[in-house]
Amino acid sequence: MQIHKQIKQNMIVLNIKDLIQLVETKQLQYREPNQYRVRLFKKYIENNIEGNIYIPPLIVNSSTSSSLLDDTVLTVIDGSVRVKALCQLRQLVKEKLSSEEVEEIWLGEKIRDFIDKGCVSVQWFEGLSTDTVNQLYIDFNTKGKKVALSKLISYDSRSEINRITNDVLEQNENLQRAGVEMEKRAVIKPVNENLLSLSQLRKLIAVFIKEDLLIKIPKGQIESSLTKDEHVQLVTRWFDFLFKLEDPHTxxxxxKTILSSFPLLHALAYFAIKDTSHMTFSEKMKELETRMMALSMIDFSTTNPIWSTFxxxxxxxxxxxxxxNSQKNILNLATxxxxQSRKGVNFM
Structure with missing residues (x-):
């Protein structure tokens, strides 16, 4: 068993290009990570290349007292995904710079600057035994607690969808009464009587922002002709009409109602906003109100036999x-x- 006083550690800041050099000369060695996670980290760098990129410190060990000037081999305890992703950035730069797309070339130049000027902090241990290094690797990768989705949405301000989701939920008392499951990514019916989950709410909001039927939620900033506050008003107004179709408590x-089915909610959101990209905010709002009011004649009870035709x-x-809950089915529901809305308009 190692005694604490025998373990030396230090914090250093290392240029990314120097880190890559250490790997290429095999002075820095790491366990082969999952390539999917490597791709995710590279994508994180791409998506945030114009903003702030936060790279957690690498944790390494050298079996003997050493410095970067020595030829001693360093072993990565935690950070193999980050190390491999950073090493693969040079190839990514080559691919971007060889593109014919102006935006891709620009991105390649930005990533190249990041490699040349960026740094990563390193927590450096000296003298840890092989058993200790292996145990630390296991602890770092199995005992960390995954951040709850509700915390990600509340605090990850880089996402426009997260910011709009927070505002919609905070400002809409009826939505709060209807219930939003904060920790689970889906709501299992009929046991869970919350209307939807926080993850599902984000999907609906993404539909309004992109004005398209989305299965995957886009990350980062989203180009839109509307401001954040206008998106909040539009989604809030949609929920107002939704709760006129059914009481938020039920x-x-x-x-009680098929409106508790997320595929139908997804279709309702798409139906309300589709083909409005050319409209101004006030025109979108008026069109949404007209479309949703026209649905008042529909029987949304679960006993309506029409639902079994989908x-x-x-x-x-x-x-x-x-x-x-498939894209084809949601499109059929929206159609x-x-x-039905045309019939409702004619009836009114």
Missing amino acids: IGMYN NSRKSVKDDFTILE WLET
């Missing part, structure tokens, strides 16, 4: 119609809503 109950299945226990 809208999450699957035995891709769906029956729940074994309660004989509920459960709509399939049907549009057809």
Whole structure:
């Protein structure tokens, strides 16, 4: 067992280009990481190349007292994904600079500057045994607590969708009454009577921002003709009309209404905003109100046989119609809503 006084450690700041050189000369060695995680970290650098890029310190060990001027081999305890991703940036730069797209070339130049001028901090241990290094590697990779989705949305201000999600949820009391599951990525019906999860709320807001049916939520800044506050007002107004179709206290109950089904909510959001990209904010708002008001004649009860005509299945226990959460099914629902809305307009 090692005694604490025998362990020396230090913090240094290392240029990224020097870090890459250490790897190329095999002076810095690391465990082969998962390539998917490496790609995610490179994507993080790409998405934030104009802003602030935060790289957690690398943790390394040298078996003997040494410095970077020595030929001693350093072993990465924590940070293999970061090290490999940084080493692969040079190849990424070559690919970007060889592109015919102006934006890709610009991105390649930015990443090249990041390699030349960027730094990473390193926590350097000396004299740790092989067993200790292996145990630390296991501890770092198995005992860390994953950040809850609610915390990511609350504090990750880099995402425009996160900021809009926070504002919509804070400003809409009826949405709070309907219930938003804060920790789980999905709401299992009929047991969970919350209307939707925080992750699902972000998906709906992404539909309004991109004015398109999205399955994956885009990251970072999103180009839009509307301001953040206008997006908040638009989504809030949509929820106002949604809660006119069903009371917020019961809208999450699957035995009461099919509006508790997320595929239908997804389709409703798309139906409300589709084909409005050419409109001003006031025009979008008026169009949304007209479309949503026209749905008041639809029977949204779970007993309506129309729902079984869409891709769906029956729940074994309660004989509920459960709509399939696929892009094709959501598009079919949105098309049907549009057809019904025309009937509603004519009726009014």
